[in-house]
Amino acid sequence: xxxxxxxxxxxxxQLNEDAYYLPGPGExxxxxxxxxxxxxxxxxASAMAVETFARYMxxxxxxxxxxxRSAVVRANDAIYKASQESPEVSxxxxxxxxxxxxxxxxxxxHVGDSRVYLLRRGALLPVTRDHTLVxxxxxxxxxxxxxARVHPKRNIITRALGTDSRVDVDLFQIDxxxxxxxxxxxxxxxxxxxxxQILLTASAPGSWEEKLRKLVAVALENGGPDNITxxxxxxxxxxx
Numbered sequence: 122x123x124x125x126x127x128x129x130x131x132x133x134x135q136l137n138e139d140a141y142y143l144p145g146p147g148e149x150x151x152x153x154x155x156x157x158x159x160x161x162x163x164x165x166a167s168a169m170a171v172e173t174f175a176r177y178m179x180x181x182x183x184x185x186x187x188x189x190r191s192a193v194v195r196a197n198d199a200i201y202k203a204s205q206e207s208p209e210v211s212x213x214x215x216x217x218x219x220x221x222x223x224x225x226x227x228x229x230x231h232v233g234d235s236r237v238y239l240l241r242r243g244a245l246l247p248v249t250r251d252h253t254l255v256x257x258x259x260x261x262x263x264x265x266x267x268x269a270r271v272h273p274k275r276n277i278i279t280r281a282l283g284t285d286s287r288v289d290v291d292l293f294q295i296d297x298x299x300x301x302x303x304x305x306x307x308x309x310x311x312x313x314x315x316x317x318q319i320l321l322t323a324s325a326p327g328s329w330e331e332k333l334r335k336l337v338a339v340a341l342e343n344g345g346p347d348n349i350t351x352x353x354x355x356x357x358x359x360x361x
Contacts, residue, residue: 133344153352157213238303310350
């Protein structure tokens with residue numbers, strides 16, 4: 122698995138509270154996180170999430186759903202404990218989405234509104250579902266997807282790491298096909314770039330780094346009100 126990534130502070134924020142993890146030699150997992158909280162607390166939470174997740178994943182002999190869940194739960198525990206013990210980061214939290222690959226199977230762990238997509242045979246398939254108030258309203262048929270994109274409460278998250286002593290983790294298992302590519306990103310990208318734009322850019326000629334630069338550029342051109350982080354995980358390429 123080869124992973125390409127890019128992050129940008131955006132045009133409005135004074136601090137980049139996104140964090141991400143790229144696999145080291147022999148590793149087959151990656152993650153993105155979008156922190157929230159006052160002052161620099163969001164930056165602390167997102168960094169803790171990816172670091173704790175990666176530390177645990179390095180210890181497991183095989184990537185399994187149980188291992189992914191345990192790694193995310195440990196990250197939640199670490200953030201929540203720090204939040205309770207340190208007044209300066211009280212109330213901090215972060216979204217978290219991670220991908221792990223074992224053989225011909227991929228596993229996704231997800232909490233919050235960062236996203237994971239699967240690029241497969243010319244289609245962009247959503248793997249995760251946002252843990253947000255507006256997504257719940259869409260699922261109940263109260264508003265449309267188009268209305269959700271501009272809804273005044275679209276930034277209200279219903280699930281995050283570190284905000285409670287317990288966390289529910291969404292887990293997904295995907296049987297891989299040749300050519301599969303995963304796209305992980307924070308909402309600083311998806312709030313400004315449509316799914317069609319992601320698909321067209323990802324399917325166009327050029328390197329994965331060039332495609333990331335184009336997607337981030339679109340998010341910035343559309344205002345860039347939030348931090349932007351994105352990565353492509355190409356499953357069939359060799360490490361290194």
